[in-house]
Amino acid sequence: MPQVHPLSSISSPHVCTDQRxxxxxSTHFTVWTKSLLFNGKGFTVFDSLxxxxxxxxxYASNVRNEVILMDDAGQLLLRLRRKKWSFRKRWEAFRGYPLESDKPKFSLKKSSGFSNNIKAGVFVDGSREIKKCVYQMEGSLCKASCTIFSASGDIIAQIKRKEAKSDIMLGNDVLSLVVEARVDQAFVMGLLIMFNQMS
Structure with missing residues (x-):
């Protein structure tokens, strides 16, 4: 896997769901696209240790319009919801249980087109409303490849199929995620989950 070098700074607006x-x-994670609870579709993420x-x-439930990202103890970090009437083209992230009047912390909007290679823009909550697109995503989790870019084009996170130390390729459900320094890892996971739902 190509080395992703730490950035000296992140030019896009900073998102931090939790200081942890x-x-x-830069931090390396192993992403298993299975749920520990249901032994079905889902996400289970481990650090390098x-x-x-x-x-x-x-994720394995019948509810396809809402997904909850939790920490290791099962505490809710982000509630991810498909925006109504968006036909899976826009997903929104909330910190808790949103009311109708709540604004999302950030949202992901798929670019038009029917290609397997998805492009999507990330919109971060400003003071009162969603501001302009400040991050970009490109790739396909079905192909185990996805990159998140800052507004200036720097890579802030990248996910690929994980390779064993013996250079043997693992299954399609085992991925390697690198998140750059000073980038919120929960924010990145929220984006990857929403991106996967669009796929």
């Missing part, structure tokens, strides 16, 4: 997930150095960091356990 904002590291001063094998400790559980994030999980999604309601």
């Amino acid at each position: 997930f904002c590291s001063s150095s 094998g400790h559980l960091v994030f999980r999604v356990d309601n």
Whole structure:
């Protein structure tokens, strides 16, 4: 896997859901696209030491319009919801249980087109409303490849199929995620989950 080098700064607006997930150095994760609870579709994320960091356990349910990202203890970090009448083209992220009047912390909007290679723009909550697109995503989780770029074009996170140390390729459900320094890891996971739902 190509080395992703730490950035000296992130030019796009900073998103931080929790200080625990904002590291001063780039961080490597292993993403298993299975739920520990249901043994079905989902996300279980481990750090480089094998400790559980994030999980999604309601992903295998019949509710396809809402997904909950939790920490290792099962505490809600982000509630991810498909925007009504958007035909899966726009997803929104909330910090808790949103009321009708609540604004999302950030949202992901798919670019037009029917290609397997998806492009999407990330909109971050400003003072009162969603501002202009400040991040870009491109790739396909079906092909185990996705990159998140800042507004200036710097890579802030990248996910690819994980390779074993013996250079043997693991299954399609085991991925390697690198999140750059000072980028909120929960924010990145929220984007990847929404991106996957669009796929």
